[in-house]
Amino acid sequence: MPQVIIDGHAHEFEAGERLLQFCLDRGIEVPHFCYHPALSVPANCRQCLVKAGLPARDRASGELVKDENGNPVTNYFPKLQTSCSLDLADGMVVHTQYDSEEVSGAQADNLELMLINHPLDCPICDQAGQCPLQIQAYKYGPEGSRFEFEKVHKPKRVQLGPNVVLDAERCINCTRCTRFTTEVSKSHQLSIIGRGDKNYPMTAPGQEFDDPYSMNVTDICPVGALTEDYFRFKARVWEMSHTPSISDFGGKGINVDYWVRDNQILRITPRENLSVNEFWMPDAARLVYQRYNENRPKGPSIGGKASDWDAAYDEAASLLKAANGKVLFLGSAYATVEDNYLLMKLAEAIGSEAPQYISHVEAGSGDDWLISDDRAPNTQGCERLDINPVDPVLLKAKLSEGEIQVLYVLEDDPIAAGVLSAEDLSGVKVILHHYHTTNETLFCADAALPAAMCVETIGTYVNEAGRAQRLRPAKMIRLMNRSLMREAGVGQSRTDRHGTPFDRWFDEGNQIDCKPGWESIPAIAERVGLTLSYKSPAAIMDEVALTLPAFGGATHKAMDLLGVGLEDIGEVV
Amino acid sequence: MTQPTNGSLLQPDYVPGEPVERHFADADLVWTDDEQKQIATFRSEYPTNDGAVMKVLWMAQNKFSWLPPDVIQFVANTIEVPYAKVYGVATFYTQYFKEKKGKFVLDICTCFGCQVCGGYDILHYLEEKLGIEKGQTTDDGLFTIQEAECLGACGSAPMLQVTNGPYVHNLTKEKVDGLIVDLKADKMPGFQSVTLPQDETDLGGNRRSDTEAVTEYQTPPVSETIH
Numbered sequence: 132m133p134q135v136i137i138d139g140h141a142h143e144f145e146a147g148e149r150l151l152q153f154c155l156d157r158g159i160e161v162p163h164f165c166y167h168p169a170l171s172v173p174a175n176c177r178q179c180l181v182k183a184g185l186p187a188r189d190r191a192s193g194e195l196v197k198d199e200n201g202n203p204v205t206n207y208f209p210k211l212q213t214s215c216s217l218d219l220a221d222g223m224v225v226h227t228q229y230d231s232e233e234v235s236g237a238q239a240d241n242l243e244l245m246l247i248n249h250p251l252d253c254p255i256c257d258q259a260g261q262c263p264l265q266i267q268a269y270k271y272g273p274e275g276s277r278f279e280f281e282k283v284h285k286p287k288r289v290q291l292g293p294n295v296v297l298d299a300e301r302c303i304n305c306t307r308c309t310r311f312t313t314e315v316s317k318s319h320q321l322s323i324i325g326r327g328d329k330n331y332p333m334t335a336p337g338q339e340f341d342d343p344y345s346m347n348v349t350d351i352c353p354v355g356a357l358t359e360d361y362f363r364f365k366a367r368v369w370e371m372s373h374t375p376s377i378s379d380f381g382g383k384g385i386n387v388d389y390w391v392r393d394n395q396i397l398r399i400t401p402r403e404n405l406s407v408n409e410f411w412m413p414d415a416a417r418l419v420y421q422r423y424n425e426n427r428p429k430g431p432s433i434g435g436k437a438s439d440w441d442a443a444y445d446e447a448a449s450l451l452k453a454a455n456g457k458v459l460f461l462g463s464a465y466a467t468v469e470d471n472y473l474l475m476k477l478a479e480a481i482g483s484e485a486p487q488y489i490s491h492v493e494a495g496s497g498d499d500w501l502i503s504d505d506r507a508p509n510t511q512g513c514e515r516l517d518i519n520p521v522d523p524v525l526l527k528a529k530l531s532e533g534e535i536q537v538l539y540v541l542e543d544d545p546i547a548a549g550v551l552s553a554e555d556l557s558g559v560k561v562i563l564h565h566y567h568t569t570n571e572t573l574f575c576a577d578a579a580l581p582a583a584m585c586v587e588t589i590g591t592y593v594n595e596a597g598r599a600q601r602l603r604p605a606k607m608i609r610l611m612n613r614s615l616m617r618e619a620g621v622g623q624s625r626t627d628r629h630g631t632p633f634d635r636w637f638d639e640g641n642q643i644d645c646k647p648g649w650e651s652i653p654a655i656a657e658r659v660g661l662t663l664s665y666k667s668p669a670a671i672m673d674e675v676a677l678t679l680p681a682f683g684g685a686t687h688k689a690m691d692l693l694g695v696g697l698e699d700i701g702e703v704v
Numbered sequence: 705m706t707q708p709t710n711g712s713l714l715q716p717d718y719v720p721g722e723p724v725e726r727h728f729a730d731a732d733l734v735w736t737d738d739e740q741k742q743i744a745t746f747r748s749e750y751p752t753n754d755g756a757v758m759k760v761l762w763m764a765q766n767k768f769s770w771l772p773p774d775v776i777q778f779v780a781n782t783i784e785v786p787y788a789k790v791y792g793v794a795t796f797y798t799q800y801f802k803e804k805k806g807k808f809v810l811d812i813c814t815c816f817g818c819q820v821c822g823g824y825d826i827l828h829y830l831e832e833k834l835g836i837e838k839g840q841t842t843d844d845g846l847f848t849i850q851e852a853e854c855l856g857a858c859g860s861a862p863m864l865q866v867t868n869g870p871y872v873h874n875l876t877k878e879k880v881d882g883l884i885v886d887l888k889a890d891k892m893p894g895f896q897s898v899t900l901p902q903d904e905t906d907l908g909g910n911r912r913s914d915t916e917a918v919t920e921y922q923t924p925p926v927s928e929t930i931h
Contacts, residue, residue: 284713284714285713285714286713286714286715286716287714288714289715289716289719289720290719290720290721291720292720292721299716309792312788313786313789319786319787319788319789320786320788321788322786322788322789322791322792323792324791324792324795324796325795325796326795326796326797326798330796333716333720333788334720334721334788335773335776335777335787335788335790335791336717336718336724336773336776336791337718337721337722337723337724337773337777338720338721338787338788339720339721340720341721
């Protein structure tokens, strides 16, 4: 294997690698702005300069040249090199800022230049706290500026499109955003306009930055020049916890971070997973953040009247027992694999037919990238559990013939989905696990059990490509089952990690009185004589992975942050 | 450099998504057959259409005399390059006119070399003579005066350039007067090759073999106002 010597340490590399990415992969930090692994390499920010050279060889013989001590002589490139664009070569000698004052000096000078026209408005900038320019200026920059003149003024608060706002003064012209629209989203809507110290990224006159993936440019912007319209001035980044989890927007299983303050989801950003969404997510998947905060129920109810959890469980259990097996269980493509699995067990114990689910596939509503035709996140999970889509015609026929006395709906809304109408449900008892008070089936529900959404539970979603991925609780719910959360080893919300109920970001009022399916279904099962005692959702998934070949290997531990690709089970509906 | 036309540095010239003023009708935004052939040739000269952007913009400027957004978009559509990209190119180069200019654009160099030799003297003289300030156009639409950075002819300072074309070297007030008279008579100055001191002996006086018009090198003057 060819070798490169970085700061005196030899590393082996494979042909075709470039220095900056090679360093970053090995934890050697080299400051940079314009380089992004998913984009082309323009080397225009000049921040990743290193000193590099190749071993000197005798021209005639090709032998390595040695000095009087027998050490090989290095011919350094006459100028510092941008490491992002430097192809590694065998024997290359590299000195980064850790090793060379020339390099650290050049990097500091470069930062001083970059900061000449950069407004130092970090105290009001949304990027502060997660800003590569701020971080790298602290770490590698000069102690102050020698620039005593008025800075160049450029447009501020420019609404580039529905979701992105530009502050051109903050821009350092790294061109990450324009390269994103050119190379990744291919909308070609942004370009750097003007020249010299007055240039900035902009749409063409008359055009709007309405790319359905536009907000990705705010993630890759290394300064606060491009910000998400919905999140501007909402919170400082250090006031929020961010939890790595999975988006429930559609069937792609987009890996995200949920940002939480005051126990409310304020922001959703993509999380790198090269097997799924790489670095990106559609705007629509971010703009659902209100879903998790608003219109959430305040505890269970029986026949529309508020009750407590025990009474609601009792009611559900007595309805199930009275139905003599004439129960239809509707699983859910929004619920986790664990919850659907428990529902199957419950259906089996009741002696009813196997659960079905409501398909949320809307043909033609997706694109060929990260927006799926499937609006629900766990359709594959249901299919792999052999839970099949419900046939509305058949279901209505059964209901009218009185073959179904109790409809048990897990985390879905049959009326809004158009599967049933309110008339169909007259004369049928309905048990409903619901997310929102806007659930249209709610007023037909005899026992309504608020359910934890994907941001409040632990569990597994299987995306449409058959990748099992794990949900982590990003926010707390009322009466949280803390022992289970701890057992899972991941269930740490902001208060667990950073605060106490007495800190100023703790807001009990925003804790939803709901239960995850893996807590409420066993509670009902116990009342109908079925013991579903699992120590944690992880234990449920361990059993699923062990007993069902379609989930082979998908334990919580194996899924970790990046998920597990499941074996193909063939085409599903 | 595009100067903000709305008077505010903190607002862009246009709001993204809002319609912009049109300066040419669709019926005017067409290429002749000859022009289309020329564009096809430009496109065939480069591996991608991006390469032809500058040449076609140049053609459009010669045809329409300036490049408002509707012309830039017309160019983008013609060569199938994204509009934003073509707009970025057009705004980068000062030689592309994003604003309507006079028939003759006088770029007076005031960069260091010309400055010490009287570039500003010439600029101010022209401003007074034509009754406009730099960046403005005379009411008859004939002249626009612009201040330019180094045009690479410091040996014959002070100098100016006429409408992205010929240079006028070794300017004096009398020479400027003559130039204005000529231009008003629609007589463009011709190309002048300026000799360098060392050429006098080594090259028989003229470095260029393709031109007859030669101006002998002369020691540049010193600015009246800068000492």
